[in-house]
Amino acid sequence: MDRRAPEGQALIIPALAVGFTLYYFWTVQELAWEAKANGIVIGAILLVLVTILLARIAWRVAKGQASLRVTLGGDPATDRLRIWLLAIVGAFILALPLLGTTIALALMLFAGMWLLGARHWPTLLGVSLVTPVLVWATLIVGIGTRFPLGPFEHAMAALLGLPGAD
Amino acid sequence: MELDFAAWADLFARSFSLWWAILPGIALGLAVGVLPGFSPQNTLIILLPVTLAMDTEAALAFMISLYCANHLSGGIPAILVNIPGSGGAAATCIDGYQMTKKGQAQQALVLSFVASVAGGLITSVAVLALLPFLSQLGLVLRSVEMVVIILFGLTLIAVLAAKDMLKGLIGGMFGLMLGAVGTDAVYSTPRATFGFLELYDGMPLVPVLIGLFAVSEALVMLEERFSGKPAAQSRAAQWADTLDGLRMCVVHWWQITWTAFLGLLVGVIPGAGAYIASFVAYQQSRLFSKTPELYGTGHPPGVIAPESANNGVTSGTLVPTMAIGIPGGSTAAVMMIVLQYQGITVGPRLFQDSPNIAYGVFVMMTVAYLLMIPMILPLARYASRVVTVPVHIIVPLILGLTVVGAFADREYVFDMVLALVFGIIGYVAVKSGYHVTSILIGVLLGPIFERYLLRALRIGQGDVMVLFSSPIANVLWAMLVVSIALPLWRERRLARRAAA
Numbered sequence: 001m002d003r004r005a006p007e008g009q010a011l012i013i014p015a016l017a018v019g020f021t022l023y024y025f026w027t028v029q030e031l032a033w034e035a036k037a038n039g040i041v042i043g044a045i046l047l048v049l050v051t052i053l054l055a056r057i058a059w060r061v062a063k064g065q066a067s068l069r070v071t072l073g074g075d076p077a078t079d080r081l082r083i084w085l086l087a088i089v090g091a092f093i094l095a096l097p098l099l100g101t102t103i104a105l106a107l108m109l110f111a112g113m114w115l116l117g118a119r120h121w122p123t124l125l126g127v128s129l130v131t132p133v134l135v136w137a138t139l140i141v142g143i144g145t146r147f148p149l150g151p152f153e154h155a156m157a158a159l160l161g162l163p164g165a166d
Numbered sequence: 167m168e169l170d171f172a173a174w175a176d177l178f179a180r181s182f183s184l185w186w187a188i189l190p191g192i193a194l195g196l197a198v199g200v201l202p203g204f205s206p207q208n209t210l211i212i213l214l215p216v217t218l219a220m221d222t223e224a225a226l227a228f229m230i231s232l233y234c235a236n237h238l239s240g241g242i243p244a245i246l247v248n249i250p251g252s253g254g255a256a257a258t259c260i261d262g263y264q265m266t267k268k269g270q271a272q273q274a275l276v277l278s279f280v281a282s283v284a285g286g287l288i289t290s291v292a293v294l295a296l297l298p299f300l301s302q303l304g305l306v307l308r309s310v311e312m313v314v315i316i317l318f319g320l321t322l323i324a325v326l327a328a329k330d331m332l333k334g335l336i337g338g339m340f341g342l343m344l345g346a347v348g349t350d351a352v353y354s355t356p357r358a359t360f361g362f363l364e365l366y367d368g369m370p371l372v373p374v375l376i377g378l379f380a381v382s383e384a385l386v387m388l389e390e391r392f393s394g395k396p397a398a399q400s401r402a403a404q405w406a407d408t409l410d411g412l413r414m415c416v417v418h419w420w421q422i423t424w425t426a427f428l429g430l431l432v433g434v435i436p437g438a439g440a441y442i443a444s445f446v447a448y449q450q451s452r453l454f455s456k457t458p459e460l461y462g463t464g465h466p467p468g469v470i471a472p473e474s475a476n477n478g479v480t481s482g483t484l485v486p487t488m489a490i491g492i493p494g495g496s497t498a499a500v501m502m503i504v505l506q507y508q509g510i511t512v513g514p515r516l517f518q519d520s521p522n523i524a525y526g527v528f529v530m531m532t533v534a535y536l537l538m539i540p541m542i543l544p545l546a547r548y549a550s551r552v553v554t555v556p557v558h559i560i561v562p563l564i565l566g567l568t569v570v571g572a573f574a575d576r577e578y579v580f581d582m583v584l585a586l587v588f589g590i591i592g593y594v595a596v597k598s599g600y601h602v603t604s605i606l607i608g609v610l611l612g613p614i615f616e617r618y619l620l621r622a623l624r625i626g627q628g629d630v631m632v633l634f635s636s637p638i639a640n641v642l643w644a645m646l647v648v649s650i651a652l653p654l655w656r657e658r659r660l661a662r663r664a665a666a
Contacts, residue, residue, distance in 0.1 A: 009598040010333070016591065017340035024343060024358040031357070035350035037623060038616040039357065042346065046339040053332055072597040078389045085388070086586065089565050093582045105566050112562025116388070127559055135570060139215050145574045 007057050008070035014050045021046055081115065088112050100150015101140065105132040177526050181533040184227040187220070188534050191228040192541060195235025199242070207496040209236060211380050212567045214372060214504070215574035222508040226527060229504065231534035233497050234286055234480050237440060238542070241278035241473050246271060254440025254476040257448040261461065261468025268464045276411025277466055278473045279542040283535050284415070285426035285474030290481040290531040292430060297517075297525060307490065307514045309621035310633055314642040316615045319492035321649050324604050331653055337595065337604035344369050344605075345612010351620070364580040371503045372575040374609050377588025378595075378602040379496065380568035384561045385593040408543060414466045421467050422474045425451060429475030433482020440479045447475030481531055487512055488524050491614065496603050499610055507575070513614075 021043040028036035060066035074082070092108035099107070110128035118124050139145045140153060141162060149157075156162065181188075198209045210217070210229055217225040240255035245262035258278060265274035307315070320342070324334025347358045348368035359365040415422065425447040432443035451471035452461045461468045484501070486492045491513025493499035502512055505523070510516070516524045572585035592602045626632025634640060 009594070012594050012598055013333075013340065013591075013600045014336055017336060017343065020340070020358070021343055024346065027356070027358050031350070031355050032353060033628065034352040034620060035355055035357065038619050039343065039346045041619065042339055042342045042615075046336065046343060049332065049336045049339060053336060056332070072594065074389050074597075082385055082388055085385075085561070085565065086590070089569055089586060092566070092569070093579060093586070096579060096582075101570065105570065109562050109566050112565065113558055116558035116561060118556075118558040123559065127563065131563065131566065135567070139570070139574060145215055145219075146577050147570070147573060148579070 004065060004067040004069075005060075006069035006071045007060065007066040008068045009072055010053070010057065011068075012070075014053055017046055018050055084115055085112060088115065096148045098150065100153045101147040102132040102136045102152040103150050104148075105135060173521075174525075174529075177522065177529045178533065180223065180522075181227065181526065181530045184224055184530070184533075185537065187224045187228040188231040188530070188537055191231030192235040192534060192538055195232035196239040196541070196545065199236040199239030207375075207379055207500045210497065210500045210504075211372075211376050212564070212571055214376075214500075214571045217504050218507055218575060222505070222510060222523065223526065225504055225508070226501070226523070227530045227534070229501050230527065230530045231537075233501075234477065234531060234534050235538060237286075237477050237480055238279060238282040238473075238538070240476070241282065241469075242275065245274045245278060245469070254444050254479065255472070257444040257472035258469055258476075260448065261463070261465050264462065264464030265466075265469065270407070270464065272407035273411040273414060273466075274464075274469050275545075276408050276543070277414055277469045279545070280412065280415040281422050281425075281470040281474040282477040283538055283542065284419075284422045285429060286477035286480055287532065287535045288423060288426045289430040289433075289478040290528050290535065292427070293481045293485060294525070294528050294532065297528065307638075308636070309618040309625065310636050310639045311642065312490075312514075312618040313615065313622055313633055314639045314646065315490055315492060316611050316618065318642055318646045318649070319486070319490075320604065320608060320611065321646055324601075330599055331650070333600045334604045337600045337602075338608045341605040341608015341610075342612045342615060343608075344374070345609045346616060348613075351617065362580065364576075364578050364584075368613055369609055370576060370578075370581055370584065371506070371610060373572040373581040373585040374588050375500060375503060375606060376568045376572045377585040377590075378592035378606050380564055381585060381589025382592030382596055382602060384564040384568075385589065386596055387557055387564075388561055415470070418467055418470050421451065421470050425471045425474040426478035429478020430482040432475070433479035434485045440476045443475040443479045443482075444472035447471040481528060484527055484531075488516055488527060490514060491516075493607060493610065496606065499603075499606055502610065 021039075024039050024043060028039055057066065057068075061068060072079075088108055088111045091111075092104050095104045095107070098104075106128045109131055110124060113124055113127065136153065136156070140147050140149075147153075194209065194213075209232060213228075213232075217229060220228065237254060241258045241262065244255040244258040245266055262274045262278065265271065320338040321335065324331055324338050345368070347365055349356050349366050356366055364370070428447050428450060429440075429443040432446060433440075448461075448468065448471050451467055452458045455461065455467065457465070483493075483498045487498040487502055491502075491511070493502050505512055510520055510523055569582050569585055572581045573579065575581065592605075595602050595605060622632050623630070626635070634643065
């Protein structure tokens with residue numbers, strides 16, 4: 001069994017940071033100095049810091065204290081749940097324009113709770129129905145935030161004579 | 167700008183008139199503070215659409231009372247079930263849970279509540295007394311000094327908030343880079359926008375905040391708390407126990423006072439926060455105690471010290487936010503975002519431009535703590551009946567409500583996707599030892615840093631040496647270097663000692 005501390009995961013954020021910095025440099029290369037001074041100063045410091053981190057990790061790997069194995073510490077079953085949960089949130093965002101905020105949120109909450117093992121029907125239905133209705137009442141009707149509207153919002157607007165029925 | 171008596175009286179009257187925002191803030195803060203993993207900033211993020219719709223003063227009063235109450239109630243699960251409701255209550259577990267095991271849960275809760283309220287009151291009054299001096303900062307700090315202060319603040323956050331300073335600095339600089347996205351202030355040319363029109367105004371703060379904190383926290387909670395913990399159970403419900411707890415507080419009044427000031431001092435340092443303050447207070451309290459051997463066995467000062475310091479932090483955290491525009495912690499960063507949304511720029515000029523906000527924040531805090539007193543003592547009697555909400559309900563709720571909250575600010579579905587992307591970045595950051603606070607504060611300070619840097623460079627006609635042209639700035643540069651070098655030197659010394 002490999003007893004060396006895995007350090008590969010510590011490179012994900014620096015890789016993102018360096019990638020973004022290089023992209024930033026590329027987008028500002030032809031701009032006036034006022035437009036790029038800030039990014040270049042920060043980017044240069046960032047590249048120096050990442051170089052130091054790389055040197056530190058390389059030193060530890062060379063001494064046999066660390067390996068470049070990547071792990072975020074989660075067990076595969078929880079990781080799968082996490083990915084499914086993110087997929088449900090992604091589906092919620094995609095479904096928003098079609099179903100409207102209230103129905104999409106209700107489905108998202110129900111699916112999320114079911115995925116995580118909730119099987120108590122009163123809780124499942126209570127949370128996934130009451131929460132979206134509260135969101136609709138406070139954020140859409142009360143505050144007037146222009147969330148995507150769907151069948152529920154249109155029906156309620158028509159029923160209660162609220163704006164947004166059409 | 168100094169206020170006269172009439173202005174102070176007006177500020178207090180206005181704060182009391184906002185009771186309708188303060189009381190729900192307190193109630194909500196107390197309620198969500200007992201839920202492990204529900205930090206004040208996460209609660210504020212969930213409620214962002216509500217606060218953004220309020221007028222500035224009401225929104226501030228609501229956020230501040232929620233923040234203070236949240237700090238107070240984090241001790242409840244720490245005492246009852248040995249699970250801190252927030253990082254700041256972690257030290258409370260040590261003696262608080264031992265008191266519960268000894269059948270003194272109610273006394274421990276009263277100690278925690280009274281120490282928290284007294285600590286918060288003492289420090290907010292102290293800050294009010296010191297504000298006339300702090301408000302003068304605006305007159306001496308110019309663009310050159312502000313550039314160094316921002317870098318210094320980020321460095322302190324990296325040193326204190328992150329376990330690994332280098333990773334903290336990388337996180338902070340990554341945040342500053344992300345904060346440089348959008349059109350530049352002079353020519354309005356887009357920079358690093360990936361072609362998205364939604365990024366032309368810069369990196370939107372609300373989705374970044376929601377992603378880095380709420381979404382990532384939900385993903386972490388899934389892993390860490392999925393097994394579930396036993397629910398809190400009622401162990402004592404006697405008014406005599408409440409009175410006994412009050413008696414203990416009177417006996418230890420000096421302990422409450424000095425640990426509150428310790429919390430204030432730690433809170434003023436950007437990035438330090440309640441977690442560090444409570445452990446420092448616990449450790450110092452034990453150090454100066456005549457009976458250090460009793461700590462860890464259910465000793466009342468072991469509950470008082472961290473709880474008083476934990477709430478002393480609340481006013482301390484807002485000092486750098488209001489005085490120099492550097493958020494002292496994550497919650498202060500959320501408040502800063504709401505203020506920016508309302509068109510108020512915090513920083514040195516705030517005391518001149520909006521004294522009712524600059525001073526009002528601390529007056530509201532004092533009023534919130536005063537209004538909290540009649541609410542908390544009955545709570546001690548019934549708090550032990552609070553049960554922890556299962557993860558299979560909390561996680562979908564956090565994800566659903568916060569992603570909805572990401573939309574509410576600018577009303578772009580794009581921002582929901584951005585929150586999800588930053589949630590994944592935040593999760594990876596947390597799991598690989600990068601502190602999300604340093605990334606967030608970098609994003610928050612990015613545009614401000616650019617503004618001051620450009621102004622300084624223009625004064626120096628493009629010469630970078632202008633950043634070393636002021637005595638105050640040079641002192642700050644020296645402090646910045648020391649703040650990086652000192653922990654490195656100490657770490658090396660400890661490593662050598664361990665090797666010897």
